[in-house]
Amino acid sequence: MRTQVGIVGAGPAGLMLSHLLHLGGIESVVLECRNRQYIEDRVRAGVLEQGTVDLMIETGVGERLRREGLRHEGVWFSFGGRRHRINLSELTGGRAITVYAQQEVVKDLVQARVSAGGQIVFEVDELSVHDLDSTRPKIRYRKDGVAHELSCDFIAGCDGFHGVCRPSVPEGVIAVYERVYPFAWLGILAEAAPTSEELVYTYHERGFALFSMRSPQITRLYLQCTPDEDLTLWPDDRIWEELCARMRTEDGWEPAVGPVIQKGVTGMRSFVIEPMQFGRLFLAGDASHIVPPTGAKGLNLAISDVWVLSQALESFYKSGRSDLLDQYSAKCLQRIWKVQRFSWWMTSMLHLFPGGDGFDHRRQLAELDYITSSRAGMTTLAENYVGLPLD
Ligand SMILES: Cc1cc2nc3c(=O)[nH]c(=O)nc-3n(C[C@H](O)[C@H](O)[C@H](O)COP(=O)(O)OP(=O)(O)OC[C@H]3O[C@@H](n4cnc5c(N)ncnc54)[C@H](O)[C@@H]3O)c2cc1C
Numbered sequence: 001m002r003t004q005v006g007i008v009g010a011g012p013a014g015l016m017l018s019h020l021l022h023l024g025g026i027e028s029v030v031l032e033c034r035n036r037q038y039i040e041d042r043v044r045a046g047v048l049e050q051g052t053v054d055l056m057i058e059t060g061v062g063e064r065l066r067r068e069g070l071r072h073e074g075v076w077f078s079f080g081g082r083r084h085r086i087n088l089s090e091l092t093g094g095r096a097i098t099v100y101a102q103q104e105v106v107k108d109l110v111q112a113r114v115s116a117g118g119q120i121v122f123e124v125d126e127l128s129v130h131d132l133d134s135t136r137p138k139i140r141y142r143k144d145g146v147a148h149e150l151s152c153d154f155i156a157g158c159d160g161f162h163g164v165c166r167p168s169v170p171e172g173v174i175a176v177y178e179r180v181y182p183f184a185w186l187g188i189l190a191e192a193a194p195t196s197e198e199l200v201y202t203y204h205e206r207g208f209a210l211f212s213m214r215s216p217q218i219t220r221l222y223l224q225c226t227p228d229e230d231l232t233l234w235p236d237d238r239i240w241e242e243l244c245a246r247m248r249t250e251d252g253w254e255p256a257v258g259p260v261i262q263k264g265v266t267g268m269r270s271f272v273i274e275p276m277q278f279g280r281l282f283l284a285g286d287a288s289h290i291v292p293p294t295g296a297k298g299l300n301l302a303i304s305d306v307w308v309l310s311q312a313l314e315s316f317y318k319s320g321r322s323d324l325l326d327q328y329s330a331k332c333l334q335r336i337w338k339v340q341r342f343s344w345w346m347t348s349m350l351h352l353f354p355g356g357d358g359f360d361h362r363r364q365l366a367e368l369d370y371i372t373s374s375r376a377g378m379t380t381l382a383e384n385y386v387g388l389p390l391d
Helices: 012-023 036-041 050-058 063-068 102-115 236-247 298-319 323-350 358-373 375-385
Strands: 002-008 028-031 070-072 074-079 082-087 097-099 119-121 124-130 138-143 146-157 175-191 200-202 209-213 218-225 260-274 281-283
Touching: 002 012, 012 028, 012 102, 012 146, 012 298, 028 146, 036 102, 050 063, 050 097, 050 298, 063 102, 074 358, 082 358, 082 375, 102 119, 146 298, 200 236, 200 323, 209 236, 218 236, 236 260, 260 323, 298 323, 323 358, 323 375, 358 375
Parallel strands: 002 028, 002 146, 028 119, 074 200, 146 281
Antiparallel strands: 070 097, 074 082, 124 138, 138 146, 175 218, 175 260, 200 209, 209 218
């Protein structure tokens, strides 16, 4: 088998790349180890930057997003018992974020690829990548017990943090920059109508909490917990008690309680590799970087990487130029490090660190006060939160 671009992983990065390449007249095959239902049901991110929304709409996969996505022109920060709103749109010339669950983005992209006759091979096993520094790299895998080899011009490693592409790069080529945080998030999805139309980030002496939503009927809530938190110690009643204790404000605002339909613990890390390319292997999305979820950037970064990669591949196939491919890593990393900085900053401002003392507490409160009262502070937050320009 042969294709122009072999894509490993059908997450947002791999699917969007395949979609963009198709629009540019470039053939690709996506290889995914899970089945279609699994990737379409996987609950993860849910906040789309303006650039991600624009790209989905402009490339014809944004119809349902436009109909069902919840556009938010503001965001709330709660501390000292009070909520403070930052008007994102007013501070960024009309830009906003849109709440639309990652699994819905995945469904829309899968649907678009399938309708266009695109090839996504689900449930592949034992996938490995070869001859990366040649002009004919290969992907070997098994499907239903049968061995296959896909010969490509390029391979896109969009297989997430635990994928096989990054570890296939020879030792010594890639430098890793990393921070692991001493806390995690216990997240729930609940059948409860959101009591705020916009997200509420809470700093509290019991720990961070985040109020978010996925639809007019479903609330998504998170609590700061320990990285090895035992979920069996968190029956629903205890989760609600803790959420309300952290989120309730002086004016009586708190989340509405309802049946918990999903629960999980997400670790927090900042991780970047440099470079994001080896020979004809290009890494994109979580395969090359991870951000703590506080800035709501993981999915958006995956989309911005593949946007840059698709432009570079188009330039290669249309005019034989390889300069944009050579610049892929440097170009993505410029934006990635700004997003890493923002995600680290939001995380540091809003969480309790073990060993933190009265100094840290007062410094964090002062910072929150500044970014919710100074126009310059609010603008910095707003322009990063709605998303830095894609290109
Ligand atoms: C539990 C969890 C919760 C999250 N919550 C948030 C959040 O609230 N907000 C936020 O902004 N971000 C969140 N993120 C991050 C966000 O979901 C990711 O940044 C985003 O999914 C990145 O997309 P991707 O396509 O790069 O990788 P992924 O979505 O991880 O996709 C990689 C794909 O590759 C496949 N794959 C892996 N290995 C192989 C292999 N060997 N062969 C074939 N296929 C393979 C996987 O099955 C997967 O489908 C969360 C992530 C996790 C894990």
